[in-house]
Amino acid sequence: MKINKDIFSLKPSATLEINEKVKALRKEGKSINHFGFGQSPFPIHHKIVDALKEHANNNHYLPVDGLDSLRDCITRFLLENQAIKTSKESIFIGPGSKELLYQSILIFEGHFLIPKGSWVSYIPQIKSKGGTYSILETYIENDFKLTAETLEEFINKGTENKQYILILNSPNNPTGAIYSESEYQKLADVCKKYGLIVLSDEIYSQINFDENYATSISKFYPDKTIVFGGLSKVFSAGGYRLGYMVLPHELKHLSRVYRSLFSETFSCVASPVQYAAIEAYKYSNDIKEYVSDSSSILSGISSFIFKNLTRNQITCTNPRGAFYMMVGFDELQERINALGIQTSKELSLYLLENYQVALLPSSDFGFEDKELFFRLAFVDFDGKNVMKVYQEKKQITENFIKENCPNIYKGVERLIKFVNDLQE
Structure with missing residues (x-):
């Protein structure tokens, strides 16, 4: 059977593939902090x-x-x-x-x-x-x-x-x-x-x-x-x-x-x-306000992640929109290489298996294999509940994230633990 070689060489979309993998692991009862899939967490406006x-x-x-x-x-x-x-x-x-x-x-x-x-x-x-x-x-x-x-x-x-x-x-x-x-x-x-x-x-x-x-x-x-x-x-x-x-x-x-x-x-x-x-x-004004509230929530979450990761030797882009950032472990490359890990894909598997954190390797986004950067999507939370709580308080604090976005909070903790473990 002959198949178009350009189509045959394609692999499944990295974002969809990681999402299916996390779903399977969660079905097995494993607690995974899912920074891999970029879907808006909020309900569609009524x-x-x-x-x-x-x-x-x-x-x-x-x-x-x-x-x-x-x-x-x-x-x-x-x-x-x-x-x-x-x-x-x-x-x-x-x-x-x-x-x-x-x-x-x-x-x-x-x-x-x-x-x-x-x-x-x-x-x-x-x-x-x-x-x-x-x-x-x-x-x-x-x-x-x-x-x-x-x-x-x-x-x-x-x-x-x-x-x-x-x-x-x-x-x-x-x-x-x-x-x-x-x-x-x-x-x-x-x-x-x-x-x-x-x-x-x-x-x-x-x-x-x-x-x-x-x-x-x-x-x-x-x-x-x-x-x-x-x-x-x-x-x-x-x-x-x-x-x-x-x-x-x-x-x-x-x-x-x-x-x-x-x-x-x-x-x-x-x-x-x-x-x-x-x-x-x-x-309409109510839909516009809903979009604005969504952006404010995402901004507060991104600021929390950026602040906590950058002060723990993790390099981050500073997001001004969307719901992603790139995070990198370039400062720790020698220690990571000493684990036998050379590529971003290998490190993403290591983090998933050992720290239950799902990140997409930068090699899926046009980076060289050995550049240890990853896409972190900060949308692993119950958008309906978070929107409700935010609209009552109109404020995003660390405690807000800990109580209402536990997977985000725990995922940041686990990434910091990985960095600390490298230095022991």
């Missing part, structure tokens, strides 16, 4: 759920582009809550931003550029089409954000006149970092100079610890930036599988290409889900 119920009997195929009324809502939402000016005709609805990104990767020919410290699925998606890519160097001192200097240096080293497609993600998975306006302006200048296409993954935009939303690079490079977003993170609706993409005016001629590909693959997103999404993107 207004969105009610809209889904109301339209549950709608069994019609909808337009390939998506409901006009939904695209209208997203147009207004983007203008008012992300400072992106676009039109309904530029918006396409799909079964998650992940699928829309994949279909874009299928469409564009060229060489893809991935900053070190990027979401696990970008590279497998490129590999699945037999595409080529390069990982661009980033550094912990800058929370693993790509700089304009690194981008331009790479392009100038190229020997061929290639079309480059840069994939950016802010707020970032796995680091929690957010690009500032000045950082984006400098990157945009390089992108414009060399005519890059930018795929801007902004799925976490409103989960921002300092502002109402994260700036989009499309503000500085609207010509060839395609923006992606969706329900899964901001609205805690990963299982609804609805995303959107915004095609810039300069690439409007590709609408036909996208529409044709969508019609031959997923056809349209489920009707009830699209009607539920309308309620989400109306972004």
Whole structure:
């Protein structure tokens, strides 16, 4: 039997794989502190759920582009809550931003550029089409954000006149970092100079610890930036599988290409889900406040983790959004190597087996195997209960986390114990 070699070489998504492994261990009765899976822990706002119920009997195929009324809502939402000016005709609805990104990767020919410290699925998606890519160097001192200097240096080293497609993600998975306006302006200048296409993954935009939303690079490079977003993170609706993409005016001629590909693959997103999404993107004051409270909770938890790990010789990025940080044991590499552990994957297994802590190895995010960094997702708590308690007190303290987020609290303790054990 012959199988597409590019598909056959893929492995299961690292995030989904670790989640299944933790579920199996917990089923065996083991106490696991799960920092490996990045799903919003909060319930979906009741207004969105009610809209889904109301339209549950709608069994019609909808337009390939998506409901006009939904695209209208997203147009207004983007203008008012992300400072992106676009039109309904530029918006396409799909079964998650992940699928829309994949279909874009299928469409564009060229060489893809991935900053070190990027979401696990970008590279497998490129590999699945037999595409080529390069990982661009980033550094912990800058929370693993790509700089304009690194981008331009790479392009100038190229020997061929290639079309480059840069994939950016802010707020970032796995680091929690957010690009500032000045950082984006400098990157945009390089992108414009060399005519890059930018795929801007902004799925976490409103989960921002300092502002109402994260700036989009499309503000500085609207010509060839395609923006992606969706329900899964901001609205805690990963299982609804609805995303959107915004095609810039300069690439409007590709609408036909996208529409044709969508019609031959997923056809349209489920009707009830699209009607539920309308309620989400109306972004009424109570939903907006709910999202804001979610961000405040995540900010308080991330601050607790950052403070406790960094004062115990664990290197951390300083998250400003999303619900992740990268943690590293570079200061302890010699002691870890003395255990016979050389790679981040080996150390992740060691931590899971000996300290019951699940972390994703950095090798899944574009790092070299021997770089001992890991993605830590800080969402292993009962979101419904935590939201209720927070809305009564509007304050996140260490005691709050100990009482209401015990898996987070215990997981931090276990990581610190690992460090202390290394030094005995």
